[in-house]
Ligand SMILES: *[C@@H]1O[C@H](CO)[C@@H](O)[C@H](O)[C@H]1NC(C)=O
Ligand SMILES: *[C@@H]1O[C@H](CO)[C@@H](O)[C@H](O)[C@H]1NC(C)=O
Ligand SMILES: *[C@@H]1O[C@H](CO)[C@@H](O)[C@H](O)[C@H]1NC(C)=O
């Protein structure tokens with residue numbers, strides 16, 4: 035064997051293992067779900083503790099005992115929608131706990147029977163059996179409740195083995211029926227019988243009649259009959275006496291009008307209490323009713339009632355009419371005169387219904403999804419027992435007319451007018467509802483604010499969802515009993531107050547246009563225990579804080595919190611839950627904000643003032659101003675004279691109190707002799723007419739040096755300090771060594787005011803001449 039063959043064999047073995055290792059979908063260790071896995075066999079590795087095994091929707095064609103032997107706990111096995119052709123119940127012989135076995139929708143032709151003692155549910159419907167697969171062993175399965183079967187032929191003897199079983203439901207699927215022996219079904223003992231007839235075959239009415247004499251609940255699907263009604267087998271009077279059915283449902287009915295009438299008449303005279311007909315199509319031709327065996331008995335209404343007439347509820351759903359000429363008036367008359375409690379005509383394109391001629395027994399009328407208009411039941415005083423009226427999805431337009439319709443219905447409690455075209459423009463027309471009405475559904479109409487002028491006085495629940503209401507008007511008449519109000523999907527911009535309905539307990543205002551709900555809601559509505567306010571475009575700003583606080587105080591009255599409550603505006607907060615939206619107290623309280631700003635300003639002013647006083651800032655500012663002013667003026671006056679001519683050797687700055695020393699000691703000594711020093715002294719050289727500051731600046735500018743006579747007096751003189759400042763300024767601007775300090779008397783540093791730090795710095799930095807005490 036070459037390496038290539040080896041690889042090939044290995045790959046095959048590997049694939050085989052993968053194939054056999056199919057894992058179920060695990061939801062629970064006791065459920066193995068292999069549904070829709072394209073399996074052709076029952077997998078090998080099913081966990082042994084499996085209780086529920088779903089093998090449905092696969093391609094399994096055969097079963098063997100070895101596949102199930104290890105599953106001793108198995109209770110539920112679903113093998114529906116597979117390709118099994120033969121079934122031997124013996125394969126489940128070791129699954130004694132099996133209760134539920136679904137083998138529907140296979141191709142089973144033949145069964146080999148075995149008693150499965152605990153089986154409760156066995157479904158063999160939708161298979162390819164010719165005769166009913168009811169074997170003798172079934173008769174021992176006393177737990178059986180549900181039995182699904184299929185066949186093309188049905189004989190009277192077929193049910194003989196299970197005659198004694200008391201079943202709950204028998205489900206029969208009959209495709210390609212070639213034979214039905216009348217009275218075959220009646221051998222069954224079951225509460226419910228569900229028959230699905232072939233869709234494309236003429237229905238055998240014996241099945242209906244027999245079914246009606248077999249089970250209390252009967253459901254028949256696919257009643258179609260295209261042959262002439264003359265051949266139609268009328269029910270017999272004897273049959274009528276055997277009928278057991280009280281609940282009858284006929285689904286997918288396509289019959290001639292005459293046949294329908296006959297069946298209805300039969301049912302009418304039977305003990306059937308609830309009749310539901312779905313997907314009803316009636317066609318022509320219209321003909322004379324055939325001779326009924328019992329028809330002469332039914333010459334009057336009273337007789338029908340006495341004969342049986344136990345009908346309580348009639349439901350017609352999805353009715354289509356293929357009949358061209360027929361007297362609708364007559365039909366409406368028939369319906370309206372019915373002596374039943376409950377009538378439903380749903381999705382039938384019905385444009386009208388008549389008011390009953392005399393006091394009617396209707397308690398429940400459901401005419402949803404039709405073409406009824408405002409003309410319905412106007413001035414109708416005979417519907418006095420009517421409690422529930424459902425007129426959803428019709429073409430009603432005027433709310434006042436609807437209110438007039440109810441005005442004489444003394445027992446009406448519930449009215450559903452949703453999904454119509456109702457509007458009310460608040461004109462002079464007064465609404466006139468019956469006083470008994472407590473619940474009203476007006477959702478999905480075109481109602482506006484004025485609807486509140488037209489609501490029944492004793493109403494308890496109103497649904498106004500999906501209309502065009504913008505506000506609840508303030509001055510509306512009070513609705514004292516109103517406890518539930520639904521205003522979802524309208525155009526409200528704020529929560530309504532409860533001035534008009536003080537007993538309100540539940541309010542829904544979801545999906546409106548409420549940006550900032552007012553926070554006084556629960557004060558105005560003390561009885562409200564549930565407020566549904568989510569899914570509004572909340573604007574997350576300061577005003578909303580109050581609403582969020584309201585949530586905290588309300589103690590869980592806001593339903594849907596927090597998920598349904600998110601910010602819509604501003605843009606950057608969109609999607610944030612209101613629960614997570616916080617602003618500081620400061621950002622929202624204007625007074626607090628003002629007070630804080632004021633305090634901050636005051637502190638700032640205080641700091642600036644403190645700095646000014648301590649560091650003498652204004653003084654420096656003033657001086658610099660003076661200096662620049664003088665400079666500017668000087669420059670303007672002598673534009674040609676760029677260079678300042680130095681006239682003096684020195685400028686002497688001193689305190690007036692030291693002037694004695696300066697005049698007697700310093701000046702005479704400096705000015706005497708050869709090459710004497712030219713001094714600029716303010717008493718001598720100041721130019722009159724100019725300001726003192728200007729003079730000082732001039733003097734300093736025109737001198738090589740500045741001599742300062744320092745003493746405690748100097749320190750105390752303001753002018754002296756100016757002079758020092760200007761001289762120092764010059765020192766910096768011309769960068770020459772022009773300051774000479776003469777210390778006349780020692781100055782203790784504590785007497786130099788704090789603001790004269792320049793002086794302090796100079797004294798610390800520069801050497802100064804000290805005038806000795808002893809000359
Ligand atoms: C198995 O899964 C299918 C869908 O894949 C589901 O419809 C079915 O209910 C499941 N069966 C059980 C027993 O849960
Ligand atoms: C098979 O039957 C079981 C038991 O009723 C059920 O839970 C399951 O949904 C069924 N599977 C499918 C695919 O319908
Ligand atoms: C119903 O079936 C029986 C027996 O096959 C037959 O005699 C009868 O005519 C059928 N009825 C209809 C209405 O087809």
Ligand SMILES: *[C@@H]1O[C@H](CO)[C@@H](O)[C@H](O)[C@H]1NC(C)=O
Pocket residue numbers: 197199200222223
């Ligand atoms: C059906 O079974 C119940 C209970 O065993 C019995 O009372 C009743 O008579 C049976 N009905 C028929 C028609 O055999």
Ligand SMILES: *[C@@H]1O[C@H](CO)[C@@H](O)[C@H](O)[C@H]1NC(C)=O
Pocket residue numbers: 371391
């Ligand atoms: C009902 O009233 C209509 C006309 O209003 C009348 O033709 C009809 O005979 C009356 N039917 C009954 C049963 O009173």
Ligand SMILES: *[C@@H]1O[C@H](CO)[C@@H](O)[C@H](O)[C@H]1NC(C)=O
Pocket residue numbers: 349351378380400402424450
């Ligand atoms: C009205 O009848 C329809 C059809 O039978 C049904 O689906 C619907 O629930 C009924 N409405 C009410 C409010 O009973």
